[in-house]
Amino acid sequence: MNKYKIRAFGITKDLLGGRDTVIEIHGTTVGELRQELSERFPELLDLKSLFIAVNNDYADDDRVLKSTDEIALIPPVSGG
Amino acid sequence: MIKITEKHIDVQKVIDTASSLAAGAVDVFIGTVRNNAHGKNVVWLEYEAYETMAVAEIRKIIEDASHRWPLLGWAVSHRIGTLRPGEVSVAVAVSTPHRKDSFEACQYIIDTLKEKVPIWKKEVFEDGEEWVSARPEMAMKA
Numbered sequence: 001m002n003k004y005k006i007r008a009f010g011i012t013k014d015l016l017g018g019r020d021t022v023i024e025i026h027g028t029t030v031g032e033l034r035q036e037l038s039e040r041f042p043e044l045l046d047l048k049s050l051f052i053a054v055n056n057d058y059a060d061d062d063r064v065l066k067s068t069d070e071i072a073l074i075p076p077v078s079g080g
Numbered sequence: 081m082i083k084i085t086e087k088h089i090d091v092q093k094v095i096d097t098a099s100s101l102a103a104g105a106v107d108v109f110i111g112t113v114r115n116n117a118h119g120k121n122v123v124w125l126e127y128e129a130y131e132t133m134a135v136a137e138i139r140k141i142i143e144d145a146s147h148r149w150p151l152l153g154w155a156v157s158h159r160i161g162t163l164r165p166g167e168v169s170v171a172v173a174v175s176t177p178h179r180k181d182s183f184e185a186c187q188y189i190i191d192t193l194k195e196k197v198p199i200w201k202k203e204v205f206e207d208g209e210e211w212v213s214a215r216p217e218m219a220m221k222a
Contacts, residue, residue, distance in 0.1 A: 009130050010200030011211040048216055053198070056133040072130055072198075078212035079129070079158060079199025080111050080170050080190060 002028055004071055012073040015043050031061030048076045081155040082138045084131050089157045089168045098173035100152035107182035108173040109190045115165035120205045127160040127169065130198040137197045141189055149185040150176050156189065158199060
């Protein structure tokens, strides 16, 4: 199992129950992490969009994660 | 200057930072907190940012803008925390030799900021609260 620390912002912080969550998954990609998150927190699927950022940059689903990466959940942004 | 701050935004400082003696135009956009949304009174807004990434994304937007328009100066300041109606939530200023470029560049920066920069706001009403744009309209009414 691979362990990743996730930071949640905006509505995802409410849905995950806090800013920081540690998730263990069999896979190593952003897509596999996304899959596990939506199984564990199905309300994430109700969002208009959900991006995952790795090291302060929007990441694609095929991006391979390292245990030291800074991973963040980015629900629809609404700044301004 | 890129600033994400919990303190009141000094708009004049944003303008001064963006200004240049070589410029013939300074354009400034000031975003303010509206007192209503979905026909209800907004009591306050809660803004939250993923600060390090927000700064990085704003930097990218400025870089793109400087390739498209002859920016002589620029500044972006975004407020986070609790904001009441009427308060300034964001200020963007740019300066260019002529006015058309400054209008366009300023609009590009604020439009792209709203689309890409990881900042979120929650509207707090008298009878509840709602993360803005998080869910599709249908789900919000349900």
